[in-house]
Amino acid sequence: MRQSDRTVAQHPVRLVAERTGLSPHVLRVWERRYQVVAPERSAGGQRLYSDADIERLRLLGLATQAGRNISQLVALPNEQLLDLLRADEDAERRARPGGTPVGSGVMAEEGDAAVARLMEAVEALDGPALAGGLRQAVATFGMHGAIDAVIHPLLVEIGERWHDGDLTPPHEHFATATVRRVLDGLVHELGAGTGTRPRILVATPAGQRHELGALLVAATAAALGWRVTYLGADLPVSDIAAAAETAGAQVVALSVVYPTDDPLLAADLHRLGMRLQGSRTLLLGGSGAPAYLASLPASTGVISGDLATLRATLQRLGGR
């Protein structure tokens, strides 16, 4: 092979996983958190890796299996990784003649390990394992911890693998339906109780079909003691406003992801801002929200941000 061929992006993620021994999940986490390699995208949006990427990932994988931390390895060039591996091999041979390699440091964080187990349940379309694992995560980490460390990364992972063509639409539908059922159940359990607690209405506006951010908002609010009216995805903004009035919601939270250039939505949000002004707080979040902030009337008092902002805002407005 010519030297330049080594940098041609041509291998799909499944092949890279086979050749490096790293799962697609670990590959994504490493790319997202540490930018270990930067795969290109095919015309269809699939990640494509070069031979040089595979070589680097293989070295990093081996070095982490020897117990080293990926965050400390990323800065090292391949030559130094090789030196480390040789030194590890020597030490291993001296310490454990004929023994097996020391345990893997790849899944160091408990949350990552939980995500990997849940991904297996998704791949196997195993509902009880997925639902049970999600409830277990909430029991172990608490609702906020589970959302940050397990549920949000899992949802993004599922979506990215679907976008890569690495997970089928039935898998994505199954996973989304199961997550919705579990979070819905928890929202209802947490939401039962006195009628004096404040109420939040959660939805995505018309044309916005990414529903998962809204689900996370509903679960977060319920865990903070708010009563939640969850309307789901893709509703006309005028219906959302009417529902907020009927339900007596103090806060209306909308999640916006894609598209980010819908002129109808911009106009709808402007009208919603005017209608809620002075009576209810409007929260706008999700990765697409910044694109619409300028459409809202300056006086609306809209609050935009991530789940940390949401927690702080809801605590300030009256949850527990």
Ligand code: B12
């Ligand atoms: C999961 C996902 C899907 C799932 C959606 C499942 C479902 N039922 O919701 C599936 C696989 C079905 C899907 C489909 C599509 N997707 Co998609 N998807 C994603 C993915 C991986 C995550 C998006 C998501 O759910 N975000 C919601 C939450 C979990 O994250 P978040 O938006 O960052 O929100 C955070 C905070 O902002 C906060 N938050 C969220 N909402 C709110 C609300 C309030 C009030 C507050 C305070 C906070 C808050 O909570 C989150 C946690 O911190 C992204 C890529 C990515 N890595 O983000 C692409 C992505 C959004 N999808 C994209 C596209 C293009 C599509 C499709 C149109 C593709 C296609 N050609 O068919 C389709 C169709 C969707 C449609 N009709 O609109 C693009 C959008 C590009 C753009 N912005 O211009 C992205 C960015 C992928 C990409 N890189 O190209 N997708």
